[in-house]
Amino acid sequence: EQNLSKTAKTEQKYTWVKTHLQLSEYLKDYKGRQPELIDLLKSVGCDIFGDKDANDSTIELEEIDPFTFFCYIYKYGDVRRLQILQTIAKKLDIHYPEDEFGIPSANAQKVWMFPWRYLRVNNEIDTLWKLFYEATNKQITETSFVEALKIQNVGKTKLTEALFYVDPITFFPINGPTKPFIKEVFGIDPKFNTLDEYNAILSEIKTKTDKPFYQLSYEAWLWTEKQSQKPKFNKNAKYWLYAPGRNAEHWDTFYEDGILGI
Numbered sequence: 001e002q003n004l005s006k007t008a009k010t011e012q013k014y015t016w017v018k019t020h021l022q023l024s025e026y027l028k029d030y031k032g033r034q035p036e037l038i039d040l041l042k043s044v045g046c047d048i049f050g051d052k053d054a055n056d057s058t059i060e061l062e063e064i065d066p067f068t069f070f071c072y073i074y075k076y077g078d079v080r081r082l083q084i085l086q087t088i089a090k091k092l093d094i095h096y097p098e099d100e101f102g103i104p105s106a107n108a109q110k111v112w113m114f115p116w117r118y119l120r121v122n123n124e125i126d127t128l129w130k131l132f133y134e135a136t137n138k139q140i141t142e143t144s145f146v147e148a149l150k151i152q153n154v155g156k157t158k159l160t161e162a163l164f165y166v167d168p169i170t171f172f173p174i175n176g177p178t179k180p181f182i183k184e185v186f187g188i189d190p191k192f193n194t195l196d197e198y199n200a201i202l203s204e205i206k207t208k209t210d211k212p213f214y215q216l217s218y219e220a221w222l223w224t225e226k227q228s229q230k231p232k233f234n235k236n237a238k239y240w241l242y243a244p245g246r247n248a249e250h251w252d253t254f255y256e257d258g259i260l261g262i
Contacts, residue, residue: 014214016097017168019089020070024136024166026092027066031129034063044087045080046072048111054118065128067162068113071106074165081105102218104161104173113162115152124151135163138170145195156192164217172202172213180227181220 030037038049038061049061073084082100089096114124131148134140148154156174163171172178179190182201186208192198202213209216 012098013101013218014212015095015099016085016101016103017214018095019085019097020165020168022094023070023088023092024066024132026094027069027166028133028136030066034125037064037069038062040088040091041069041072044084044091046084052116052118059117063125065113065125066132066166067128068111070162070165071111071113074103074106075108075111102168102214102216102221104164104175104177104217106161107158110153110158113148113151113154113158119152122151127151132166135166135171138167140195142195145198156198160198164213168214168217169212172205173217174198174201177224178217178220181216181223185223 027037042049050058051061053059073088074081076084078100081103082097085097085100088094113128114120127144127147128151131140131144134144145159148159149156157176160171161173161175164173174190174192182188182190182205186205188201188204188208190201192201205213205216211219
């Protein structure tokens with residue numbers, strides 16, 4: 001789900017894309033300096049950096065991957081996350097963003113792309129850094145893709161959103177808003193299990209439209225929001241129901257439950 005303001009007054013859109021690309025370049029030099037990235041996030045107002053050891057005691061987080069770095073920015077609402085990104089841009093002297101249209105929100109309860117320290121037993125952080133370098137070099141291997149999906153806390157939605165964070169030109173998030181959008185608007189099945197299948201979806205999207213992925217991400221959110229405002233017919237109870245703000249992907253479940261109102 002994307003947390004975007006529909007009342008934003010700015011005329012500029014997608015100014016954040018250049019910021020993200022430059023930030024990804026910056027992160028490339030910090031694999032061996034991960035505590036500095038954590039300190040940077042703390043300095044711009046991000047919070048909750050407690051890790052856990054085998055005794056279930058809280059300890060300081062000492063390692064982080066580039067995808068999780070981005071997730072920390074986008075666990076907040078549209079105003080705060082833009083402020084955080086702008087502050088980072090100022091600190092690093094990179095392109096200053098004026099908007100955040102089309103950027104998926106990170107789950108505030110599951111920000112990390114890796115599990116607690118005592119559960120990190122398969123070099124999860126290194127696996128994510130490896131995938132990051134491959135992604136920024138546009139050379140992702142099937143092995144790296146699959147290994148990342150095996151990590152606790154990482155699923156297909158979260159992984160494609162993370163890839164989109166680091167390179168919103170090359171990658172597209174397959175998430176709640178975009179799945180029904182590409183299926184209904186472009187006739188593309190959003191299901192995938194492998195890197196080849198994910199890449200096939202990206203290729204098929206490009207055959208349907210010339211719009212960049214970051215624009216489609218925003219338009220998918222707008223489209224899904226619009227669909228959620230439409231009244232739907234309950235085929236069990238034979239009632240039309242109206243549920244403002246309800247996400248389109250939940251309509252079938254809601255109306256087949258036989259609920260007559262909210």
